[in-house]
Amino acid sequence: MSAVSTFNKIDVTCGECGKEFTGILWTAVHAGEDPVLKDILLGGELNILMCPKCSHAAYRDHFVLYQDPAAELIAYIYPPDQASDEEFLQKSMLLAFHEAQTVMEPKARKDYEPILVFGLATFVEMMRVENSRAEQSQIAEAICHEFKIPFVVLRPSKARALTSVRVLPSGTSIKTPTRADVLAGLDRLLAQNSSLDLYAGLRASIQANPQWKLLTT
Numbered sequence: 001m002s003a004v005s006t007f008n009k010i011d012v013t014c015g016e017c018g019k020e021f022t023g024i025l026w027t028a029v030h031a032g033e034d035p036v037l038k039d040i041l042l043g044g045e046l047n048i049l050m051c052p053k054c055s056h057a058a059y060r061d062h063f064v065l066y067q068d069p070a071a072e073l074i075a076y077i078y079p080p081d082q083a084s085d086e087e088f089l090q091k092s093m094l095l096a097f098h099e100a101q102t103v104m105e106p107k108a109r110k111d112y113e114p115i116l117v118f119g120l121a122t123f124v125e126m127m128r129v130e131n132s133r134a135e136q137s138q139i140a141e142a143i144c145h146e147f148k149i150p151f152v153v154l155r156p157s158k159a160r161a162l163t164s165v166r167v168l169p170s171g172t173s174i175k176t177p178t179r180a181d182v183l184a185g186l187d188r189l190l191a192q193n194s195s196l197d198l199y200a201g202l203r204a205s206i207q208a209n210p211q212w213k214l215l216t217t
């Protein structure tokens, strides 16, 4: 798996005026190396090809590999019409990923798995939701510091798998707080700022689930 962004040059015929031109279609986006490209993707502008003659713009669906090591994120983004092959694609993605890992230097190996997504728009929406979780996590962390509420910080890949905020307040300062600890921490946090709706939602879902357990590995 290459650590750069890559593109294909393709021949395009404008759907509006018939002009033939060469378009650039991105096939891999490395957010760490190319933050501008990341912004273009998250702005929903990636792989929109514009006719040089009449400015007609058309989106071209194509597989995109998205990597953001800082966020522990590798996403295989397929066109939405391939969603019916989900089971097969999930299997082949994991197989290819683990095969590639075995030939890597141990320290270059990833200890998190790639995710499978159908459609760039779906991915953009996922990242938007993740971003709002990150915003509330930052606020929560600041409150925890200010009011001396102990907290644990989940790894990005772990929080994503749990669809959870990363900063979890806790009633104690142990590394793996229990359900009761986290509920106590959430009570203290929400007493300071009741507008943290993602935290209120988390508290409600933990309250509704007596088996809830924080697995940090």
Ligand SMILES: [Zn+2]
Residues within 6 Å of the ligand: 014, 015, 016, 017, 018, 019, 051, 052, 053, 054, 055, 056
């Ligand atoms: Zn045109």
